[in-house]
Amino acid sequence: MHIAYWILAGLLAAFYLYAGTLKTTRSRDQLRPMMAWVDRTPLPALRALGAVEVLGAAGLILPPLTGIAPWLATAAALGFVLLQAGAIAVHLTGGDRRIALNAGLIVTAAVTVWLATRL
Template structure:
């Protein structure tokens, strides 16, 4: 179970560091082609979402790696589940149901990571 956790947590962390980093660092114009929803969401909220994604990525890896408060990895994965619930809700509210495949996949991966994370508690 621990190997599966590390593989899944590592992949999620890489994805969220990349996606969150883009949201934190790039302008609305640079994000627009990849994330069409940024035109309807205030940029401070986009930055907060990006920061939460980065913190979630760090929370998936750092606590179990150090052995300090390893249960925080479960909280981080659960937080990323909530980020994806919000993403799905946003896409559905914009009539973009065809775009939620990635969100559903990330939600499922984060939910499995929550379960696998129980090996560290």
């Protein structure tokens, strides 16, 4: 179970660290080719979302690694489930039906929640 957690948590953390860093550092024009929804989102909200993703990535890795408040890993993974549920809603309300990545991330985060409760 520990190995499965670390594999999934590592993949999720890498993805969200990358995505969050892009959202906090790049301009709307640079993000538009990757994320069609950025024009419908205020820039401060986009930056905040990126910061939440970076902090969530740290929350998946640091608490179990250090042994300090390991329940935060479960909270971070659950937060990513909720984040992706919101992302699917944003995509669908904007007429964008490309939600396969979001669906994959929500399943991966849900399995990570389950594995984090077993640590």
